[in-house]
Amino acid sequence: xxxxxxxxxxxxxxxxxxxxxxxxxxxxxxxxxxxxxxxxxxxxxxxxxxxxxxxxxxxxxxxxxxxxxxxxxxxxxxxxxxxxxxxxxxxxxxxxxxxxxxxxxxxxxxxxxxxxxxxxxxxxxxxxxxxxxxxxxxxxxxxxxxxxxxxxxxxxxxx
Numbered sequence: 001x002x003x004x005x006x007x008x009x010x011x012x013x014x015x016x017x018x019x020x021x022x023x024x025x026x027x028x029x030x031x032x033x034x035x036x037x038x039x040x041x042x043x044x045x046x047x048x049x050x051x052x053x054x055x056x057x058x059x060x061x062x063x064x065x066x067x068x069x070x071x072x073x074x075x076x077x078x079x080x081x082x083x084x085x086x087x088x089x090x091x092x093x094x095x096x097x098x099x100x101x102x103x104x105x106x107x108x109x110x111x112x113x114x115x116x117x118x119x120x121x122x123x124x125x126x127x128x129x130x131x132x133x134x135x136x137x138x139x140x141x142x143x144x145x146x147x148x149x150x151x152x153x154x155x156x157x158x159x
Contacts, residue, residue, distance in 0.1 A: 005121065011110050012115060017105070019105075024075050039130075041131075051070065052069065067081035078093070087111060087115045090110055090115070092110075122147050122151040126147045
């Protein structure tokens with residue numbers, strides 16, 4: 001459930017694995033449809049869900065991520081570049097695998113080694129919690145305070 005950080009080939013990789021009690025197809029829609037992303041990740045997104053297709057993710061605070069899809073293998077694997085002013089260029093990879101009554105989700109976010117990853121660990125942790133809540137149709141609002149809690153927790157674990 002907790003995110004882990006690996007260093008490989010001069011890059012840092014933030015990795016999460018979560019079991020979600022939902023079919024792969026339902027989780028795929030949640031990570032690839034703008035109306036679904038608006039519920040758990042970002043307020044607005046534009047996606048051309050094809051290899052070399054562009055993506056733009058926008059948040060209420062003005063933050064924006066741009067990128068392009070490098071792998072689209074519905075409904076099991078999705079990869080795209082992630083470019084933002086605060087962390088530079090990185091890569092996000094989603095893998096979904098049927099397991100039991102649901103699926104195993106693996107998220108890997110790969111950065112240059114110089115990027116501080118605590119914000120991404122805490123952010124992805126909470127966003128994945130919210131994703132599960134949205135999939136269960138129990139979402140009531142984004143828990144901003146939880147991100148701050150997780151940031152403190154990861155900072156203490158990494159020091």
